[in-house]
Amino acid sequence: MTERSNPIMSCNHHLLLKIFLSLLGAALAICFIQLGALDFMKTLIESGYSGTSHHAIFVKPKLGPILSTNRSSCFSNGIFTRPSISEKLLKDIMKRRAEEYRQHQLRMGANLNRLIIAPANSPLQYPITGFTVSPMQKSLIPGLALQAQKGEAYKVSLSVNKGVLSVEDLLDGDQVEGQGRSNLTISSSNLTQLNDLLSRVTYTSTIYHIKTSDLFHFTFEDHEVMFPITIRRQTIPVLYDPGNDVNSQVTIVTKTFLRYEELNVLIKSIRMFYPRIKIIIADDSLKPEPITEKNIEHYIMPPTQGWFAGRNLAISQVTTKYFLWVDDDFVFLNGTRIESFVEIMEAVPELDILGGAVSGNQFYFKLKYEEGDEEEGGCLTRVKKEFHQPLPNFEDCILVDGVVNYFLGRTDAVRRVGFDPFLKRVGHSEFFMDGLGQLLVASCKGLSIGHQKHRPHGKYAYFRTQKKADGKRKVYHHFFKNYLKYLQF
Amino acid sequence: MTERSNPIMSCNHHLLLKIFLSLLGAALAICFIQLGALDFMKTLIESGYSGTSHHAIFVKPKLGPILSTNRSSCFSNGIFTRPSISEKLLKDIMKRRAEEYRQHQLRMGANLNRLIIAPANSPLQYPITGFTVSPMQKSLIPGLALQAQKGEAYKVSLSVNKGVLSVEDLLDGDQVEGQGRSNLTISSSNLTQLNDLLSRVTYTSTIYHIKTSDLFHFTFEDHEVMFPITIRRQTIPVLYDPGNDVNSQVTIVTKTFLRYEELNVLIKSIRMFYPRIKIIIADDSLKPEPITEKNIEHYIMPPTQGWFAGRNLAISQVTTKYFLWVDDDFVFLNGTRIESFVEIMEAVPELDILGGAVSGNQFYFKLKYEEGDEEEGGCLTRVKKEFHQPLPNFEDCILVDGVVNYFLGRTDAVRRVGFDPFLKRVGHSEFFMDGLGQLLVASCKGLSIGHQKHRPHGKYAYFRTQKKADGKRKVYHHFFKNYLKYLQF
Numbered sequence: 015m016t017e018r019s020n021p022i023m024s025c026n027h028h029l030l031l032k033i034f035l036s037l038l039g040a041a042l043a044i045c046f047i048q049l050g051a052l053d054f055m056k057t058l059i060e061s062g063y064s065g066t067s068h069h070a071i072f073v074k075p076k077l078g079p080i081l082s083t084n085r086s087s088c089f090s091n092g093i094f095t096r097p098s099i100s101e102k103l104l105k106d107i108m109k110r111r112a113e114e115y116r117q118h119q120l121r122m123g124a125n126l127n128r129l130i131i132a133p134a135n136s137p138l139q140y141p142i143t144g145f146t147v148s149p150m151q152k153s154l155i156p157g158l159a160l161q162a163q164k165g166e167a168y169k170v171s172l173s174v175n176k177g178v179l180s181v182e183d184l185l186d187g188d189q190v191e192g193q194g195r196s197n198l199t200i201s202s203s204n205l206t207q208l209n210d211l212l213s214r215v216t217y218t219s220t221i222y223h224i225k226t227s228d229l230f231h232f233t234f235e236d237h238e239v240m241f242p243i244t245i246r247r248q249t250i251p252v253l254y255d256p257g258n259d260v261n262s263q264v265t266i267v268t269k270t271f272l273r274y275e276e277l278n279v280l281i282k283s284i285r286m287f288y289p290r291i292k293i294i295i296a297d298d299s300l301k302p303e304p305i306t307e308k309n310i311e312h313y314i315m316p317p318t319q320g321w322f323a324g325r326n327l328a329i330s331q332v333t334t335k336y337f338l339w340v341d342d343d344f345v346f347l348n349g350t351r352i353e354s355f356v357e358i359m360e361a362v363p364e365l366d367i368l369g370g371a372v373s374g375n376q377f378y379f380k381l382k383y384e385e386g387d388e389e390e391g392g393c394l395t396r397v398k399k400e401f402h403q404p405l406p407n408f409e410d411c412i413l414v415d416g417v418v419n420y421f422l423g424r425t426d427a428v429r430r431v432g433f434d435p436f437l438k439r440v441g442h443s444e445f446f447m448d449g450l451g452q453l454l455v456a457s458c459k460g461l462s463i464g465h466q467k468h469r470p471h472g473k474y475a476y477f478r479t480q481k482k483a484d485g486k487r488k489v490y491h492h493f494f495k496n497y498l499k500y501l502q503f
Numbered sequence: 504m505t506e507r508s509n510p511i512m513s514c515n516h517h518l519l520l521k522i523f524l525s526l527l528g529a530a531l532a533i534c535f536i537q538l539g540a541l542d543f544m545k546t547l548i549e550s551g552y553s554g555t556s557h558h559a560i561f562v563k564p565k566l567g568p569i570l571s572t573n574r575s576s577c578f579s580n581g582i583f584t585r586p587s588i589s590e591k592l593l594k595d596i597m598k599r600r601a602e603e604y605r606q607h608q609l610r611m612g613a614n615l616n617r618l619i620i621a622p623a624n625s626p627l628q629y630p631i632t633g634f635t636v637s638p639m640q641k642s643l644i645p646g647l648a649l650q651a652q653k654g655e656a657y658k659v660s661l662s663v664n665k666g667v668l669s670v671e672d673l674l675d676g677d678q679v680e681g682q683g684r685s686n687l688t689i690s691s692s693n694l695t696q697l698n699d700l701l702s703r704v705t706y707t708s709t710i711y712h713i714k715t716s717d718l719f720h721f722t723f724e725d726h727e728v729m730f731p732i733t734i735r736r737q738t739i740p741v742l743y744d745p746g747n748d749v750n751s752q753v754t755i756v757t758k759t760f761l762r763y764e765e766l767n768v769l770i771k772s773i774r775m776f777y778p779r780i781k782i783i784i785a786d787d788s789l790k791p792e793p794i795t796e797k798n799i800e801h802y803i804m805p806p807t808q809g810w811f812a813g814r815n816l817a818i819s820q821v822t823t824k825y826f827l828w829v830d831d832d833f834v835f836l837n838g839t840r841i842e843s844f845v846e847i848m849e850a851v852p853e854l855d856i857l858g859g860a861v862s863g864n865q866f867y868f869k870l871k872y873e874e875g876d877e878e879e880g881g882c883l884t885r886v887k888k889e890f891h892q893p894l895p896n897f898e899d900c901i902l903v904d905g906v907v908n909y910f911l912g913r914t915d916a917v918r919r920v921g922f923d924p925f926l927k928r929v930g931h932s933e934f935f936m937d938g939l940g941q942l943l944v945a946s947c948k949g950l951s952i953g954h955q956k957h958r959p960h961g962k963y964a965y966f967r968t969q970k971k972a973d974g975k976r977k978v979y980h981h982f983f984k985n986y987l988k989y990l991q992f
Binding site for chain 1: 595596599600603604606607609610611616617618619620621622623624625626627628629630631632633634635638639645646648649650710711712713714728730731733735736737738739740741742743744745746747800801802803804805808812815816818819820821822824852853872874881883891892902915918919921923924925936937939940941942943983984985986987
């Protein structure tokens with residue numbers, strides 16, 4: 015590395031000439047700029063500029079645990095989620111909600127992603143991004159170098175907060191102070207030797223954490239640069255063996271309540287096309303009837319436990335890479351081909367959910383979300399029939415935020431989001447809300463399944479319909495859980 | 504911004520003098536270094552240097568979808584996981600496994616974290632890290648500036664790959680080429696005007712993705728710098744209302760099989776101390792017996808569905824922020840205080856799992872994992888009674904990788920990892936393997952629960968004991984799922 019960064023190796027006379035002609039200017043510029051840039055950089059760093067807003071240059075810090083105070087409130091014509099209760103009760107709830115939100119921001123690492131600006135004309139060379147280490151393990155820091163004008167002596171200072179620094183293979187006479195501590199000073203009268211020492215500097219985090227970061231400070235004379243060190247514990251791969259056919263790739267999952275007649279029609283239709291595929295059924299009927307066919311797993315829940323609880327139970331039992339969600343009153347048709355879903359998912363491994371159409375209805379939507387003010391919370395609006403853009407290479411598919419109740423899901427990705435068991439009667443988009451920014455969702459034409467004709471079930475309708483009290487509870491749930499001020503469906 | 508970076512505002516005569524004395528040297532240095540550094544930076548970028556190894560300077564690229572070929576194989580005295588089957592069968596399996604691993608790396612964003620080195624003495628100022636945008640939304644790029652020596656004219660080029668660039672509020676006469684395209688050229692005879700234009704440059708991604716990144720190229724004359732743009736779809740908070748007491752914060756979850764006698768002892772002991780806390784029971788007994796007490800949810804699984812399937816079912820039904828895992832043959836003692844777990848978790852929001860001790864046995868371990876060679880896979884060793892370091896501010900607690908079967912878990916975090924339903928009979932550390940790097944785990948002295956005296960159950964023992972075939976299947980499972988070559992418990 016010292017070889018490569020040795021100035022003598024690559025000079026360009028054209029440029030050299032140009033610079034001679036403006037020596038004075040150059041000299042002035044260098045000194046002016048160093049200081050100007052340093053101030054500027056510091057300001058931006060102190061301001062913790064988030065970089066996502068138009069007028070953010072002087073935004074206040076967004077350090078996870080501390081709620082920043084610069085976000086503006088949002089509005090929509092949707093439901094105002096704040097409960098209408100006594101001021102005292104509300105105050106307690108708001109306090110609890112704010113604390114949970116603070117913990118959430120901290121856990122999301124909101125404090126690990128601050129903006130850093132590289133100053134112009136700094137003689138320091140360093141890794142600006144991508145330097146990742148394992149906690150409490152020594153790692154060589156790549157790319158550190160000083161490339162200053164000739165002088166009698168050179169002295170650089172290095173410092174970190176959550177670890178220690180040292181120079182590998184130190185020899186007698188090397189001028190290194192602070193070996194094995196968090197502040198290191200390296201001096202030499204020879205630039206090549208200094209860079210050789212810099213090329214052997216290592217970092218070892220002294221705190222154990224699976225996901226955090228440190229900030230490296232590197233200074234020479236009046237020049238200072240900073241760069242982040244990502245501290246990340248390695249993960250172990252978790253893969254699914256897809257085997258050789260659809261039966262080892264996909265499990266069909268559904269949730270039922272009282273509608274055994276419909277369920278049996280569905281099962282029969284599945285068996286016509288997929289005689290051996292595994293079917294998982296979550297059942298919270300009042301008087302569960304046994305289902306003991308081959309390759310069917312029947313799970314019995316406490317009566318009326320609810321819709322999302324059942325969906326979450328069902329996916330918790332899947333052992334294949336993908337699962338196909340169907341409602342208990344759907345019916346497989348000649349055109350229903352699970353393989354088509356799998357082909358697209360395999361071609362686009364980043365996809366998490368792929369939705370089809372139920373008796374020709376390709377339902378999909380986009381979610382518009384504003385973070386809103388820190389105390390009030392955000393605003394969420396569901397916009398039907400809108401999509402982000404076509405899915406590259408698949409002209410019949412579009413990228414969206416939510417799809418119909420007939421989709422192929424990536425088991426591990428969907429489990430990470432999950433179906434909130436709180437939602438008992440009514441729930442669909444709520445899953446896609448929880449998955450926003452975590453699930454890449456697409457919807458395709460021509461992936462179709464049928465819907466059985468409606469059969470009257472007095473009892474079913476009674477339980478299925480959401481009571482007024484349930485509705486209120488649900489709104490409060492979104493107020494607290496999703497930190498929402500307005501919700502528009 | 505142009506104000507702050509205006510050279511005239513902050514000159515330092517001491518430094519100015521120093522630089523005059525070494526004008527020639529400076530001039531030479533500048534030109535040498537610009538080119539040297541540029542070459543060096545390019546080399547490192549092309550080499551996609553990972554920054555985590557000691558001799559990584561010339562490492563080949565690690566672009567997610569392409570398996571890099573520089574990792575060295577690992578060894579341990581543990582079980583060699585590769586199945587001893589016909590070459591042909593093995594070849595098919597290895598091919599499947601490699602493909603799943605490729606997809607895994609791609610999904611983990613292995614291609615989004617490449618190392619970039621900032622060259623020394625570049626006149627360009629730019630955000631090195633922390634610049635994050637929402638997909639397909641226009642964002643102002645912070646900190647762009649040129650700070651060059653005086654000249655007749657200045658011209659900078661900007662380019663990106665996954666989006667378009669433009670200058671806001673463009674006026675007639677502004678020399679901007681490529682407005683709204685992925686390559687932008689800005690020229691001016693006035694440095695302040697150029698920097699004013701640079702301060703208004705916006706980026707808009709043209710591809711929709713929830714989690715990806717772009718690379719920004721910024722050049723002036725022979726100088727080139729690059730920085731990453733993080734493209735991230737916003738997520739909606741998912742919070743749990745902790746309410747005001749332990750009953751609204753914690754659910755007790757367990758899995759039972761045939762041992763109703765033990766289960767009833769456990770339940771009675773819980774009710775002595777926590778009369779109202781919710782208990783969730785997953786039951787895969789051969790002849791399930793009804794359990795219909797208040798605040799108990801009893802889930803009936805297909806017979807002998809298995810240990811981890813039951814655990815995964817149980818946590819899928821939790822609606823509180825935390826759950827307490829207990830085995831069906833534990834017993835609550837006078838000293839068993841769930842509140843103590845909660846206090847520590849609330850004080851350290853980044854903790855995901857907090858383990859206690861079962862009849863005085865505070866079981867915990869560390870996992871040593873080597874990624875190993877790309878084709879062969881990794882090596883994993885479990886080391887009992889080792890920990891990373893004490894949990895700051897809690898002298899009786901240590902940070903570890905795995906704990907005993909008695910722990911408080913953060914519901915959302917544990918669900919993200921989950922209990923692999925494949926593991927039917929034997930399984931404990933497997934959950935912590937899957938959670939490595941994803942769950943921050945601690946173990947504390949003094950958080951104790953009792954273990955009931957062992958009662959003989961012929962049938963239970965028969966099912967509980969792992970058959971030879973099961974053992975083989977399990978080893979193969981780790982071979983494929985965890986991409987392991989050696990596994991040592």
